Amino acid sequence: MTLHLVYPVVVAALLFAVGVYGVLARRNAILVLMSVELMLNAVNLNLVAFDISLRDALHGGQVLTLFTIVIAAAEVGLGLAIVLLAYRNRQSIDIDALRTLGEETELGEEAVK
Amino acid sequence: MTGPDVVFVLLGIVTIGSGVLVVTTRQLVHAALWLVVSFGALAAGYLVLTAEFVAWVQVLIYVGAVVVLLLFGIMLTRAPIGRAADLDSGNRWAALAVAVATGALLVTVVVIGFHGVRMELCDPGSSPCEASAGRAGVLGSSIFRTWVLPFEVLSVLLLAALIGAIVLSRGNGREAVE
């Protein structure tokens, strides 16, 4: 049974684009984390598709996928810890409101959006 | 289009569709739940690709652990249950443009590059699939032979993440993070 490689790879590409949109457009920090997971999943799909397609003897693609899954899990854990800390200190995890990285204007206000 | 093609396309539609819903829905908890759907469809896709072990690990960890964690995060940060009007930042149009550009770019490149490539999938149950790549035994022996060092490093990474998460979440009057 044959599967055209194009389909998994295109699906991965589109999923990645969706994840990019989510990272850039969502206001809640947790939603951003979710979007990051989407992107990582797209990467995983890509890896697996190519692994099967190339019939890698070392199975590098699938192994890397497993590793990526593990790392993503760890990353979500840490990311949530940070978000919770931010919530505890600022009472908000609204990305638009967490602006202390910004340059101050002459009037001492934070920069305009 | 072959059989697996069709199945995979349908699964792909589900994945992407629920992904879109994750990034556009107005309800926070619904986003997490749509994420589950997306992960699940993806796991099915792995199955189609005959990467069974990866599929099960996907379900186990992503659906089982990551989404739960995200739900916990949603609860702990008192996220609004129900419709929230302002879940999209002012950045959304630029984000849309970038996402569309990225998507278009990637799809174009990929289609141009891998247009006619086919992969041979083995039938489940037929004898060559005993040694098919996706089986747990094959993958396991590969991990513990060829990839054992990265595996060990990964365990250290997990330890570091564990400790870091504990330290970060201690808080309780001690604001400054050491």
Add this chain to the structure above:
Amino acid sequence: MIALASLVILLPFVAAFAGMLFGRRFPASVIACLPMAVAAVLSGVVAIWEWRAPGVREGVLTRIPTGSLDIRLGLSVDGTAAVVGFMVCCVALAVHVYSVSYMSPSVGAPHGPAEPDEPAPGEPPEKGPAPAVPPVPVHGEPGRYSSYAAFISLFTAAMLLVVYAGDLLLLYVGWEVMGVCSYFLIGHHWEDRANSRAAVKAFLVTRLGDVGFLFGIFVLGMGARSFWISDVLGRVWTMPHGTVVAGTLLLLCGVAGKSAQFPLHTWLPDAMAGPTPISALIHAATMVAAGIYVVARLYPAFLRSTPALTVLAVLAAISMVGSALAALAQDDLKRVLAYSTISQLAVMAAGLAVGAWNAALFHLLTHGAFKALLFLAAGCVITAVGSNMLRDMGGLRRSMPVTFWSMTIGFAALAGAPPASGWFSKDSIIEAAQHQAVHGGGATKGAFSYLPLSAATPWTGRIPDLGSGIPGWSAWTVYLALLVTVALTAAYAMRAWLLTFFGPPREVREAPPLMRYTVAVLAVPALVLGFFGLGAHELRPALGSALLSLLLVAAGAGATYWIWQRRPEADPALALGRMRPVLAGAFYVDELYNLTIVRPVLALAAWVVRIDGRIVDGAVVGTGRGARTLGGLLRRSENGNPQAYLTGLLTGLAIVVLAVVIFT
């Protein structure tokens, strides 16, 4: 002899620096007077030697290579230089000795400031007791005397350098150092702003002339391909005529500046703000004479350049008559003497213009003697009375006999009354002018004489006795101006004399002995120097001009006396009526310069400052502001929102990948 001449220059120079360095520890008066006395003796030796063995002696110390024309550090002593140098040393010595007493704290009564009066015509000024003297810091603290004496020594050294220099640029060095020292000395009491302003004015006006002077030196030097004076004078007749004319005309700028001729004469009356001995030294005997001396030194060049001599004649005529008229109306004794200096210098210049070289130099010497005498005696009077103003003086004849008789001799010499020396020298010049006007010149120069005044010069052998070649109208102008000036001089000399010493007797203390005996000593040459000229044919009085000048002197002095004796308590100048303010203001030349030069320059300066502040500074400030605005624009991207940053990142990445994909 060159060694002696160099010593004459070096002694005051060393005394100046010794005075500045050690003046507070050792008695500054000794440091000042002793080297000056030795220098005077040595210059006398040089003069006698030169008289006995006439000729030019030159000596070069070293050559300074400049790439084109070398400058030679050397001296060139001839008869003219020797005798003028001796005069300078004697006057400087007299001034030093006089200053020891004048600048001592005990003599401290300061004079009133020299401001022009505004008398209402027809109204007699008060001749009562002296008005309250405005406070002026007492001169004579030890520190100030030592610097004063040091500057006088430095100034004398510079003047002697001008006199003895053999190289034009060396002469210029001495010329400029004199200018600087004059600035310091006029502004010696700088606490009074008027003195500083007078010093600056003197410096600036003479400096203005010095620019032309320097260029004149350059032109002549380039033309002769050497700055050595003998070389220049020897090549005068081989240089192109235009070069010589240009060079001498430019030199005349410096002469007009230093010797206070029209139009650069305005600094001299104001320079009377300085201490009186300074006025005696600088503005009577030495610095102002330097201009005349330079013309005499370079006379062969001037003889070839008739336009220069014509210009000199015209300037001299204007200065002569104008300043004599102004002297008639002054209220300040020192300003009377200042204007009379301008007038007498113009007489010397006129003499040079008509070709009476010997006579002009003779008048330079006698003027040095009697003008120094007059100034120092005026200093005695001013110290005794406590004011510069003529209206505060009067009736001093009995109280100050020594000063009275000395000053009488001085005024007589000034007016040109026989047998004082001024009569002899002025008469010679009048005679020469008459010859030039009537006969077109001739027979007033002689190379043969027993005096060092007309030592043969090697460059032309002798001054050609063809007259000076100036056109007839200028010669007549000079002659008539001379005659008018003689009358006016007698008039104002008589006025000053009467107002100072006659009238109701007044009791004052005679001046300290050091001062009055110095004055008395100076009276001797003022009286007898004229007889030294009898040896030379052209310096002897000629009958026609002698009678004419006697007549004019009598007329002028007599008119003044007659006006005075009608109302002894009134100022005879009142008879001038409406003209008096005009004359007192010296025909308002100062105001004219202020209007046409000073104000536009100040306006231009203000405008430049405005442009600088607005445009130049504005450009700098504008650059800063522009950079800030640009930074502000860039700052907008730093808004603290990580999603914005990430958007930018990914956009850039997409573009890069697109580019890579397309172009490879």
